Amino acid sequence: MRIRAITLRILQQFIHDKRTMALMFIAPLLVLSLMSLVFNGDDYKPVIGVSGQAVKLSASLESHDAKVKEYATAELGTDAVSEGTIDALLTLNGTTPQMVLEGSNPTANRAVMMVLEKTSQELLPSSGIKIQPEISYLYGSADMKTIDRFGPIMIGVFVFFFVFLIAGVSFLRERTTGTLERLLSTPLKRWEIVLGYVCGFGIFTVFQALLISWFSIQVLGILMTGSFGYVLLMTLLLSMTALTLGTLLSAFAANELQMIQFIPLIIVPQIFLSGLFPMDTLPLWLQRVGLATPLYYGADALMNIMIRGKGWSDIALDVYVLIGFTLLFMTLNVLALRKHRKM
Amino acid sequence: MNKDAPVIKVSHVGRAFGSKLVLDDISLQVEKAETFGILGPSGSGKTTLVKMLTGIDETSSGEIHVLGVKMPKLAMLQQIGYMAQSDALYTELSAKENLEFFASLYGLKGEHRTRRIKAVMELVNLEEHLRKGVAQYSGGMKRRLSLAIALLHEPPLLILDEPTVGIDPVLRLSIWNELRALNKKGTTIVLTTHVMDEAEKCDRLAMIRDGKLLAVDTPDGLLQATGSASIEEAFLYYGGVRS
Ligand SMILES: Nc1ncnc2c1ncn2[C@@H]1O[C@H](COP(=O)(O)OP(=O)(O)O)[C@@H](O)[C@H]1O
Numbered sequence: 213m214r215i216r217a218i219t220l221r222i223l224q225q226f227i228h229d230k231r232t233m234a235l236m237f238i239a240p241l242l243v244l245s246l247m248s249l250v251f252n253g254d255d256y257k258p259v260i261g262v263s264g265q266a267v268k269l270s271a272s273l274e275s276h277d278a279k280v281k282e283y284a285t286a287e288l289g290t291d292a293v294s295e296g297t298i299d300a301l302l303t304l305n306g307t308t309p310q311m312v313l314e315g316s317n318p319t320a321n322r323a324v325m326m327v328l329e330k331t332s333q334e335l336l337p338s339s340g341i342k343i344q345p346e347i348s349y350l351y352g353s354a355d356m357k358t359i360d361r362f363g364p365i366m367i368g369v370f371v372f373f374f375v376f377l378i379a380g381v382s383f384l385r386e387r388t389t390g391t392l393e394r395l396l397s398t399p400l401k402r403w404e405i406v407l408g409y410v411c412g413f414g415i416f417t418v419f420q421a422l423l424i425s426w427f428s429i430q431v432l433g434i435l436m437t438g439s440f441g442y443v444l445l446m447t448l449l450l451s452m453t454a455l456t457l458g459t460l461l462s463a464f465a466a467n468e469l470q471m472i473q474f475i476p477l478i479i480v481p482q483i484f485l486s487g488l489f490p491m492d493t494l495p496l497w498l499q500r501v502g503l504a505t506p507l508y509y510g511a512d513a514l515m516n517i518m519i520r521g522k523g524w525s526d527i528a529l530d531v532y533v534l535i536g537f538t539l540l541f542m543t544l545n546v547l548a549l550r551k552h553r554k555m
Numbered sequence: 556m557n558k559d560a561p562v563i564k565v566s567h568v569g570r571a572f573g574s575k576l577v578l579d580d581i582s583l584q585v586e587k588a589e590t591f592g593i594l595g596p597s598g599s600g601k602t603t604l605v606k607m608l609t610g611i612d613e614t615s616s617g618e619i620h621v622l623g624v625k626m627p628k629l630a631m632l633q634q635i636g637y638m639a640q641s642d643a644l645y646t647e648l649s650a651k652e653n654l655e656f657f658a659s660l661y662g663l664k665g666e667h668r669t670r671r672i673k674a675v676m677e678l679v680n681l682e683e684h685l686r687k688g689v690a691q692y693s694g695g696m697k698r699r700l701s702l703a704i705a706l707l708h709e710p711p712l713l714i715l716d717e718p719t720v721g722i723d724p725v726l727r728l729s730i731w732n733e734l735r736a737l738n739k740k741g742t743t744i745v746l747t748t749h750v751m752d753e754a755e756k757c758d759r760l761a762m763i764r765d766g767k768l769l770a771v772d773t774p775d776g777l778l779q780a781t782g783s784a785s786i787e788e789a790f791l792y793y794g795g796v797r798s
């Protein structure tokens with residue numbers, strides 16, 4: 213009953229505050245669209261160098277939308293790759309094509325691989341050249357993908373970021389405007405306040421999660437091989453964690469600006485440790501810190517679902533950890549409210 | 556509970572924030588159906604005291620009993636209507652939404668809730684502004700809405716922290732008349748004020764300064780005991796400043 217009252221009130225506040233609602237719904241879509249445009253390599257024309265016998269493949273490469281540069285020797289071509297003037301160098305040793313990719317730009321990698329695949333398929337019957345060229349990367353690796361790889365993480369990041377900020381600020385304002393004290397002068401129990409917040413924002417974030425997931429997958433066409441239901445579940449769990457963490461940390465902020473100051477402290481490091489960038493090269497202690505951040509688990513599960521099409525058994529741990537985080541933050545919230553009323 | 560037992564019994568209460576003693580050895584009683592005023596300058600500890608009466612805050616020493624129950628006690632909050640010094644309202648919401656929200660927190664629902672909302676808004680003269688957003692309310696209107704919210708669940712004990720600040724004299728008079736009417740119905744009212752002439756309207760008065768209780772008596776009693784012509788003079792007398 214009382215929890216329902218708080219839930220209802222939060223929803224009403226959202227409905228009256230169109231701007232915040234727009235921020236929650238539109239801003240993530242805007243940024244995701246922008247990212248998808250920036251990272252989607254569809255229009256990228258790769259520059260491929262050829263040398264030696266491979267020169268005879270030039271026409272075929274060009275017919276598949278590559279720019280081709282010819283080099284007199286393989287050494288000159290390799291130098292061009294390392295300087296970054298071309299994206300890849302194709303050489304032909306007898307019947308085995310060898311491809312060296314620059315590798316640091318996933319967009320270029322993908323474009324090169326696409327051209328190569330088409331070319332080798334076309335040449336297969338007539339020329340006797342092997343289907344599988346030997347491929348090596350100068351810097352990056354074949355695992356790198358762009359929006360397909362960033363997409364799931366960014367969905368998690370945006371949900372986390374916006375819910376954290378807005379939940380944190382609204383709880384903070386509850387304190388600074390005195391309404392929290394007013395709430396605590398009613399027979400409301402402390403845990404009812406926390407649960408009311410979780411429900412109010414919960415309902416709201418269901419819609420947010422729905423919209424963001426749908427938009428990313430259907431409109432932006434981010435790679436999605438798994439179940440939509442699981443994506444929703446993960447975004448929802450991430451928002452719950454963000455909500456409870458935001459309200460908890462708002463206890464340590466005196467005003468909205470100080471709440472914003474948590475972004476570089478709490479949000480940005482989480483993004484860096486979420487798997488957006490390779491973790492293997494990080495010092496061990498920093499990797500361990502990553503394991504203590506909610507976003508890491510959300511991003512991990514979202515990547516497993518969307519990129520690898522994995523099911524429950526592969527995300528179960530992430531689900532449990534996020535639920536654990538949420539319950540922990542909720543408990544701490546109830547305890548933090550003791551500062552304002554002991555009973 | 557004994558019918559004649561005091562509604563509020565404060566015994567040797569002290570409150571310290573860190574090493575700073577904000578209230579020192581306060582003892583007083585509030586009887587049923589009276590309007591009890593707590594008079595003191597800003598910073599004297601009035602808000603601290605009434606917060607402890609509601610149970611939001613705890614005493615550092617001494618005891619407070621409300622309706623015979625030792626405070627703080629969560630269930631007692633249902634018996635108390637509290638109006639905080641600052642208007643704790645959700646400015647994004649309309650007055651109606653604010654009232655509905657707080658009414659629900661006190662367990663009012665359906666028809667009864669609608670009737671109570673109408674009744675309290677009439678009482679504070681805001682019925683035609685029911686659907687207005689609180690952001691568009693003036694300071695005095697917000698004060699009255701806060702009062703209306705405190706009255707929603709018909710509590711036997713009203714605790715009002717500076718209820719008439721920012722309210723014009725005409726409306727102030729009408730609010731005082733309503734408080735009188737509530738007294739007649741058996742409601743006990745504790746209010747704080749730093750306005751001397753308002754203090755005269757209370758049945759009984761406690762004067763505090765710097766966290767110390769100077770005197771408790773009826774306004775007339777205070778005037779007679781000090782030989783003063785006004786409450787202000789009496790306050791100065793107890794404060795050790797003689798004119
Ligand atoms: N939470 C607190 N921490 C420290 N000091 C406080 C706190 N609340 C009130 N005080 C101090 O207690 C004194 C009395 O405050 P208050 O009860 O608000 O006075 P009044 O309501 O009479 O104006 C003031 O000096 C104030 O600074």
Ligand SMILES: [Mg+2]
Nearest residue numbers: 601602603640
């Ligand atoms: Mg005060």
